[in-house]
Each structure stands twice: as C-alpha cells, then as structure tokens.
Amino acid sequence: MELTEYIARNFARIALGHVTRPYPYKDDHVFESEADVRPPRVAHPVFFGSYDWHSCVHGWWTLLTLRRHYPKTAEAHQIVALAEETFTEAKLAIELAYLDRPTARGFERPYGWGWLLYLHLEAERHADHEWAARLEPLAQAFAARLRDYLRVLTYPITVGTHFNTAFALVLSRRWALGRDAGLVALIDDWVERAFGDRSDYRGWEPGGDEFLSPVLTAALLMAEVRPQLSFAPWFEALVVANGWLTRDCRPVFVSDRSDGKIAHLDGLNLSRAWCLRAIAPKLEGNEVEGLLLRLADQHLETALPHVAGDYMGEHWLASFALLALLRE
Structure with a gap:
C-alpha cells in the first residue's frame, strides 16, 4: 500500500x-x-x-x-x-x-x-x-x-497525545541531521537516558483519546538513534518477548468521528502504521520484520477510508496517512 x-x-x-x-x-x-x-x-x-x-x-x-x-x-x-x-x-x-x-x-x-x-x-x-x-x-x-x-526535561512524557516527547524528537532529529550536530548529540544522549533501559512494555494502550502509540513512537525514535545491532535486542525485550506486539497491537475502533477526541483514534491507527513500517527495516532478516509490515497494513486499511468526512478528523488525518504511506 x-x-x-x-x-x-x-x-x-x-x-x-x-x-x-x-x-x-x-x-x-x-x-x-x-x-x-x-x-x-x-x-x-x-x-x-x-x-x-x-x-x-x-x-x-x-x-x-x-x-x-x-x-x-x-x-x-x-x-x-x-x-x-x-x-x-x-x-x-x-x-x-x-x-x-x-x-x-x-x-x-x-x-x-x-x-x-x-x-x-x-x-x-x-x-x-x-x-x-x-x-x-x-x-x-x-x-x-x-x-x-x-x-x-528530566522525564519523557509518554502519553499518546500532543505532549508526547518521542514523536516531537523523531521529527526534530530528522531536521537536525546534517545541519546541527550539537542538537543531534543532545537528542541522542537524552533519548538513551530516557528510553535505553526500558523493557517489557505493559502500558494500558490504547487510551481513549490517543493518536500516538506511546511505545511504538518511542521505539521509532530509538530505531533512528541506535544502530541495528543494538536496536533489535532492545525492541525484542520491549514488545516482542512479552507478547504485546502480537496480543495488543491491533487496529482500534472509533465510535464517533464527530467527537474531536475520539476521532484521535483514527490517527492512532495511522501513526502506528507509520511507526511499524519505519521500524521494520531496522529488523531486516528478523522474523519480526514481516509481522510489523502485516500489522502496519492492517492499521492502514482500517484508517484510510476515514481520512475525509467529519472536520474533526479531516483537518489533520491526511498528514498521518501520508507519513505512513511514504514511510517518511
């Protein structure tokens, strides 16, 4: 797709x-x-x-x-x-x-x-x-x-809404690469301190108004900070070994797209697809790579029909659909 x-x-x-x-x-x-x-x-x-x-x-x-x-x-x-x-x-x-x-x-x-x-x-x-x-x-x-x-900022903000630290750092770090080595180093050091020792994710995801996955957004950030050899075991310990990825990472249901907060859940499906697609190449050759791509397709297929419709979602969902489709 x-x-x-x-x-x-x-x-x-x-x-x-x-x-x-x-x-x-x-x-x-x-x-x-x-x-x-x-x-x-x-x-x-x-x-x-x-x-x-x-x-x-x-x-x-x-x-x-x-x-x-x-x-x-x-x-x-x-x-x-x-x-x-x-x-x-x-x-x-x-x-x-x-x-x-x-x-x-x-x-x-x-x-x-x-x-x-x-x-x-x-x-x-x-x-x-x-x-x-x-x-x-x-x-x-x-x-x-x-x-x-x-x-x-002593601690990362790991909610699935606008205050999420990892999402902003993914975009900011991409901007800084090749332009501001000091900012890249500052981000990378902060990320390792914030997320480097995390494992066995057990968050109560999804939240009722989230458009970001707290764990997958952090994982995407780590995938961009760490080399593949050290990222793969970190990801395994985070969401694979404990079964979260296969058990809980499923497309979410949106009950009312005219409610701005509940409409966020369409964005969660799209942002998960983006994260899963972007993380997968860092696991090339690992059997988990195929699983990530299949889950990404499931989330995209669920959300794409709802990018347009009610203005509560229409004013922003295309951006997240585009992130996922381009693997930006």
Whole structure:
C-alpha cells in the first residue's frame, strides 16, 4: 500500500480546503491583558487555519510533500500559488514575534515545534522557491527552544497525545541531521537516558483519546538513534518477548468521528502504521520484520477510508496517512 497520484490529489484537495479555513479554531494562547483578545489570523497570519496552529503547520507539510511527489498536478500549481501568498517575510515575522512573549514559552511544546522543523525540512526540498529561507528564522527559534527544553526535561512524557516527547524528537532529529550536530548529540544522549533501559512494555494502550502509540513512537525514535545491532535486542525485550506486539497491537475502533477526541483514534491507527513500517527495516532478516509490515497494513486499511468526512478528523488525518504511506 503506497501513495498514488489519485490518493495524493485527494489529500491535496483536503489540505487546501483547511489550511486557510479560519474557523472553527482552537487557540493555544495565554492572555496577558484585554489587548490580547484578537482573531487568530492577527497573531498567526501564516498558521491560522486547520482548527489549530499545529494542524495548520502539518497541513502545510502535507501540501509541500505532495507537491514534491506530484509536481505536475493541478493541485500542485494551487499549492505553489498559495505558498507564495502565505510564506512571506512579513507574515512569518509576525509568527516569530509571537514567540517573544514571555507567556509563549510553552506555546505548542513539543508537538508544534517538531512539526515546524519538519515543515522547514520539507521546504528545503523545493529549491525553486524561497520558502525554506523564509521559514529559517522560525525553525531556528524552535530549535533553540528545544535545546533549552531538553536540558530541563528530566522525564519523557509518554502519553499518546500532543505532549508526547518521542514523536516531537523523531521529527526534530530528522531536521537536525546534517545541519546541527550539537542538537543531534543532545537528542541522542537524552533519548538513551530516557528510553535505553526500558523493557517489557505493559502500558494500558490504547487510551481513549490517543493518536500516538506511546511505545511504538518511542521505539521509532530509538530505531533512528541506535544502530541495528543494538536496536533489535532492545525492541525484542520491549514488545516482542512479552507478547504485546502480537496480543495488543491491533487496529482500534472509533465510535464517533464527530467527537474531536475520539476521532484521535483514527490517527492512532495511522501513526502506528507509520511507526511499524519505519521500524521494520531496522529488523531486516528478523522474523519480526514481516509481522510489523502485516500489522502496519492492517492499521492502514482500517484508517484510510476515514481520512475525509467529519472536520474533526479531516483537518489533520491526511498528514498521518501520508507519513505512513511514504514511510517518511
């Protein structure tokens, strides 16, 4: 199951329909005074759509990624025109200025940080436009925040929602590779201390509003930090030997897609598929590799029909479907 032009064009139309849709919008804002009461577009002239800031960021990652893979489609031309209109120095300067507020220290931490860095990484792949150069100051600002955060974050946050540490570090580390050796080293050292001794996973997964698997997200991070020879036995001790992978890693049921929290479970199926597909090559030659790929296909087949439908899922699910289909 891979990305096709048909799927790509459908995903592009979905994302084009929400990255500039201003409402409904869930604001992540600490009010300092009455003067702070303003429409989201005023504070976030770039990322004001898609229900919330972080979803708009990865909606744009979705659009740029699809444009790279299928540059000749009608949707790709629409993406370019909208990106030129959106990623201007003036608008991005306002996004950057927002971070200077003392009460914005925890703004979108860490989920939105990771996605912004990943968007910048994707923008760099479009050398025919200046999007990456314009996004660079914002990316560097979030990278600096991440460095400071890891120096004070004693324990990983292992919930399956936006506060999950491992997910943000997967995206951030990919951005830092070949660009910021110090940040890569800081992440790798922190990851080994946080997850290196973990084994025999017995978490109560899935949670009712999770869109990330706490254990598989951490495992994907470890797969990218560790060489294969040391990752394989770690993974075996984590979820294989105790039977969790075969017993509990099954597609989850979504009872109400109009409920924003319950709709997260479609994302759990998709993010699990992404993790399983990305981890599998690190177990090449191991019988577990085939199991991971079969489980990934089961999760994808369950979730893909529900990427579009109710706006509570539609404003973000295509990004996670794309991660899984591309094995990004």
